[in-house]
Amino acid sequence: MKIRLKIFRFNPDSDSIPHYRTYALPWSEGLTLLAAIRMIYTNLDATLAFRNYFCGRGLCASCRITVDGTVKKACHFLLEADREYRVEPLKNYPVIRDLVVDFGKKRTDPESGREFHLKEGITF
Amino acid sequence: MFEVKETDILVIGGGGAGIRAAITAAELGKKVILLSKGPLSRSGITPMAGEGVEGAVNEGDSSAHHYQDTIKAGRGLADQNLVYALAQDAVDRIHDLEAYGARFKKNPDGSFATSIRPGQTHSRNLFLIGGGYGLAAGLLRKMASLPDIFLLEDGMAIKLLLQDGRVAGAVYLDIRTGEVHGIKARATIIATGGYEELWPFTDTPPDTTGEGLTIAYQAGAHLIDLEMVLYYPGVVVYPPAARGWLVQYEYILNPDILDGRVLNGQGKVFIQGFPARDEFIRAIRKQVTQGTASPHGGFFVDLSQSRYSREILTERLEAWLHQFTNLKQVGIDLRDDRLEMAPAAHYCLGGIRIDEFGRTNLPGLYAAGEVTGNVHGANRLSGNALSETQVFGSRAAKAACEYMPEGISPPVPLQAVIGSEYKTNTRWKESKANAIRPVALKSRLKAVMDKYVGLERDEAGLSKGLAEVRQLRAEVLPSLTINPIRRFCYEVQEAYEVQGMLDLSEIVILSALERKETRGHHYRLDFPKTDETPFHISIQFVNGEHKVGRMPVSKLKGEGEKG
Numbered sequence: 001m002k003i004r005l006k007i008f009r010f011n012p013d014s015d016s017i018p019h020y021r022t023y024a025l026p027w028s029e030g031l032t033l034l035a036a037i038r039m040i041y042t043n044l045d046a047t048l049a050f051r052n053y054f055c056g057r058g059l060c061a062s063c064r065i066t067v068d069g070t071v072k073k074a075c076h077f078l079l080e081a082d083r084e085y086r087v088e089p090l091k092n093y094p095v096i097r098d099l100v101v102d103f104g105k106k107r108t109d110p111e112s113g114r115e116f117h118l119k120e121g122i123t124f
Numbered sequence: 125m126f127e128v129k130e131t132d133i134l135v136i137g138g139g140g141a142g143i144r145a146a147i148t149a150a151e152l153g154k155k156v157i158l159l160s161k162g163p164l165s166r167s168g169i170t171p172m173a174g175e176g177v178e179g180a181v182n183e184g185d186s187s188a189h190h191y192q193d194t195i196k197a198g199r200g201l202a203d204q205n206l207v208y209a210l211a212q213d214a215v216d217r218i219h220d221l222e223a224y225g226a227r228f229k230k231n232p233d234g235s236f237a238t239s240i241r242p243g244q245t246h247s248r249n250l251f252l253i254g255g256g257y258g259l260a261a262g263l264l265r266k267m268a269s270l271p272d273i274f275l276l277e278d279g280m281a282i283k284l285l286l287q288d289g290r291v292a293g294a295v296y297l298d299i300r301t302g303e304v305h306g307i308k309a310r311a312t313i314i315a316t317g318g319y320e321e322l323w324p325f326t327d328t329p330p331d332t333t334g335e336g337l338t339i340a341y342q343a344g345a346h347l348i349d350l351e352m353v354l355y356y357p358g359v360v361v362y363p364p365a366a367r368g369w370l371v372q373y374e375y376i377l378n379p380d381i382l383d384g385r386v387l388n389g390q391g392k393v394f395i396q397g398f399p400a401r402d403e404f405i406r407a408i409r410k411q412v413t414q415g416t417a418s419p420h421g422g423f424f425v426d427l428s429q430s431r432y433s434r435e436i437l438t439e440r441l442e443a444w445l446h447q448f449t450n451l452k453q454v455g456i457d458l459r460d461d462r463l464e465m466a467p468a469a470h471y472c473l474g475g476i477r478i479d480e481f482g483r484t485n486l487p488g489l490y491a492a493g494e495v496t497g498n499v500h501g502a503n504r505l506s507g508n509a510l511s512e513t514q515v516f517g518s519r520a521a522k523a524a525c526e527y528m529p530e531g532i533s534p535p536v537p538l539q540a541v542i543g544s545e546y547k548t549n550t551r552w553k554e555s556k557a558n559a560i561r562p563v564a565l566k567s568r569l570k571a572v573m574d575k576y577v578g579l580e581r582d583e584a585g586l587s588k589g590l591a592e593v594r595q596l597r598a599e600v601l602p603s604l605t606i607n608p609i610r611r612f613c614y615e616v617q618e619a620y621e622v623q624g625m626l627d628l629s630e631i632v633i634l635s636a637l638e639r640k641e642t643r644g645h646h647y648r649l650d651f652p653k654t655d656e657t658p659f660h661i662s663i664q665f666v667n668g669e670h671k672v673g674r675m676p677v678s679k680l681k682g683e684g685e686k687g
Contacts, residue, residue: 013611030365030454042563046607046615052330053167056368058450060257062166076453078365096278096300097612103163104277 001027004084005036007048011097020086021045027081034063034074037087037099049098064090065099126305126542131157131274133524134293134309136281136336138162139170140256140510141493142315143263144217144517145524147224149313150270152525157307158273159296161280161316161331161617165260169317169328169494173256174372175229175446176249176507177221179214181236185246187211194508197243197400198501199644200658201349204680206499209480210508210515217514218250226262227253239381241374241506242400249507255446259510278612281336282620283541284312284343290487290529291343295541299617302610304545306538311524313482313490314340315517318472320353321621322629323578324570326469327359327370335624336495340476341631341665346485348497348660348675349474350628351636351646354504355579356470357404360463361420365454371465373404374506375444376425382440383430387462389418402503402644405467409579409647422466427459434459467579471509473500473645474635477662482520490524492516498660498678502644552606552619559605562618569596569625577629581636582650590633597626631670635661638672 002024010018023040025031034056041048053062056075063074066088079085093101133149135142138160146158158164165171180190190211195202222228229237229251240247252258267273278299285293285306293309316336320326341347358373360366376384377398388394388411395407411417418424430437437459441448448458456463475497482490493513500508576589601623606615641655642648659674 011609011611028364030363032365032454035364041614046561047609047613049609049612049614051162051167052614053162055172055329058453060166060171062163076450078454097609100612103166104275 001081003027003031003036003079003081005040006084006086007040007099008088009048009098010095012095022084027079031079032075033065033067033072033077033079033085033087036079037074049096049100051100062103066091126303126538128306128308128538129157129274130308131155132310132528133157133521134159134307134312135315136294136312137168137315137317137493137495138164138277139168139315139317139493140173140259140263140513141517141520142313143260143267144514145313145315145492145521146273147263147266147270148518148521149525150272152522154272154525154528156273157276157309159276159279159281159294159307161278161299163277164275165257165264167329167331169256169332170513171257171260172327172329173259173510174370175252175255175258176241177218177252177259177510178248178505178507179218179236179250179511180211180246180248181215181218181250182238182247185248187214189246190214190248193244193248194500194505197503197505199402199503199654200501201352201643201660201677202501203498203678205480205678206478208680209519210499210512213515213519214511217511217518220518221259221262221514224262224266226259229253242398243505252510256510280617280620281316281339282545284339284489285538285541286343291489294339295538295545297545297616297620300612302549302613302616304542304549306542308538310528311488311490313492313520313524314476314495315491315493315513315520316495318475318494319625319628319632320469320472321566322570322573322625322632323353323469324567324574325359325361325368325466327356327368328470333621333625334472334628335621337475338624338628340484340489340491341627341663343489344486344665345489346477347475347631347663348477349502349635350497350632350663351639351661352473352502352644353469354401354471354473354645355405355467357401357408357467358425358465359468359470361422361466362464363454363456366451366456368468369447369450370468370470371425371447371451371463372445373425373465374398376427379431381444382427382437383432384425384427385429387424387426388416389423390416391424392416394423400503401506405579405645406647408467418464418466420464420466422464424462424464425458426462471504473497473502473504477660478516478520480519481523482516483523488527488529490520492520502646549616552604552616553608554605556603556605558603560600560603562604562606562615562622565596565600565604565622566618566625568600569593569622569629572596573629577633577636580647580649582648583637586633586637590630590637593626593629593633597630601626631663634670634672635663638674
């Protein structure tokens with residue numbers, strides 16, 4: 001059994017608009033989207049950009065990815081056999097390349113002109 | 125093309141210790157650059173930590189008890205003055221965290237809720253709401269209020285800059301652009317965490333590759349007890365969707381919480397009571413040797429015999445084990461399913477040698493957190509790791525701010541250093557015969573480390589491992605090849621990582637060979653006894669050679685003796 005992932009690709013250095021590339025993978029019981037993306041990078045396409053910092057267990061939320069239009073944690077998202085999924089970067093964040101987004105928000109200190117990052121999305 | 129930034133204090137590593145160091149330095153009025161390989165609170169080990177923080181907050185408990193328990197758990201290898209500092213400062217740093225906005229579980233009367241963990245004589249384990257992520261979030265909120273911290277995310281330190289024998293900053297790879305830049309600093313603090321990624325089965329994220337340790341070593345820093353790697357007994361090994369997830373066995377076995385059992389491959393209970401980590405691992409190892417372990421070399425967790433009703437279990441699982449809900453997401457119900465777990469590399473006890481002020485042997489270089497080597501000894505108490513990040517992050521920053529030599533004017537040879545890094549980058553990007561990707565080389569290295577430098581070690585295996593690591597470096601590393609994209613090319617990062625991992629593996633094995641005894645998490649089949657007098661294994665890079673030696677464990681000075 002197989003699955004297909006249609007993945008958003010965009011390199012602002014060389015592409016004027018994003019495009020999609022579809023990868024076919026063998027499916028096995030319990031295959032998560034995170035594991036599938038790692039599989040593509042390891043076995044099929046070295047140029048795919050993604051963040052491999054994930055805790056892989058739903059704590060850090062860094063693997064949030066848009067799947068068929070809805071934001072999901074990739075490590076918790078189980079793929080079903082014989083389906084195609086559209087995989088895009090997390091909504092509402094600037095894309096660095098492919099599936100990698102910038103989580104931080106740049107801010108300039110008006111006095112010194114220094115630029116620094118402030119975190120977004122942290123709730124207390 | 126490159127740029128050079130200048131700062132008072134450079135902090136390398138954006139986990140609990142690094143952010144805490146940056147906060148302290150900024151509060152002392154210094155300009156800080158915080159360099160982090162990934163996004164803060166979304167990379168590294170801290171956000172993945174459990175909720176436990178050690179602090180003697182309860183009546184009847186004291187820093188003296190905290191000190192004694194930690195020393196005892198260290199199996200003779202914890203430096204006493206460092207443990208004294210840890211026990212002394214832990215509660216103050218916890219109050220800091222609370223002031224920054226991190227939240228703790230509280231009792232109805234407003235006091236901290238605590239629990240007791242193996243090895244503790246008093247209930248001393250506080251609960252951070254949100255675990256390590258909650259801690260990081262609190263630190264970040266504080267950091268955002270301090271304008272003098274300049275944050276560089278997606279930046280990986282690749283070399284320390286030396287000037288007249290002192291550390292004067294670092295060169296780093298900007299992963300987002302693929303460019304290499306320099307930072308000149310009057311003092312540098314390393315807080316890059318552990319090196320669990322040298323092994324294939326870990327519960328830590330994939331960026332824990334230890335290059336902070338490697339670059340410090342190459343600059344001449346004194347490293348200590350690198351052979352001591354703490355394995356956590358309870359990490360999911362099967363099914364694959366949850367592989368690498370830590371599930372606190374402390375709660376499962378605790379008769380007052382979940383009252384669960386651990387079973388071997390034949391469904392028999394093989395451990396009674398509430399063992400410390402190294403003892404538990406020894407029991408599992410025995411099952412493996414006897415051929416009675418579970419199919420993937422571990423054991424099963426079983427809650428079906430618990431004395432508590434399903435309602436109580438559900439309530440407690442939800443309250444105590446955040447993993448319960450996560451496991452349900454991938455189709456595992458702890459109440460009904462037997463979960464298969466095995467020991468995984470969890471925490472690196474060894475690292476850079478520091479004193480109680482976070483100072484290393486190199487002027488201008490400070491270190492804090494898991495990257496340091498002589499705080500816990502040969503075994504660590506649950507919850508002391510997060511306390512360590514806060515205590516020593518703050519101490520290292522204070523010492524660094526006091527050091528601050530005047531000016532950083534004599535130019536360090538930045539251009540040459542950066543130029544040579546660009547050459548390395550270009551070489552990696554050239555196509556070559558026998559090309560090997562960093563991801564493939566990493567997995568070959570991990571297989572060697574797993575086979576010869578895992579839970580059980582002996583002279584013959586370690587020597588073979590050493591030879592194979594050296595062979596990989598000499599014969600395979602030159603064929604390392606990466607794709608030519610510059611912008612956020614994960615392969616460049618991995619190339620630097622694997623290069624450092626090869627160097628680090630070599631000195632880990634040299635240290636393991638030198639420790640000809642069994643102690644804590646270092647288990648030598650050929651030397652099963654523990655030496656009477658504990659000693660550190662130290663290693664230093666002097667004139668291009670590895671100098672391995674032994675040194676005594678430091679004793680508490682003067683009035684501290686009362687603990």
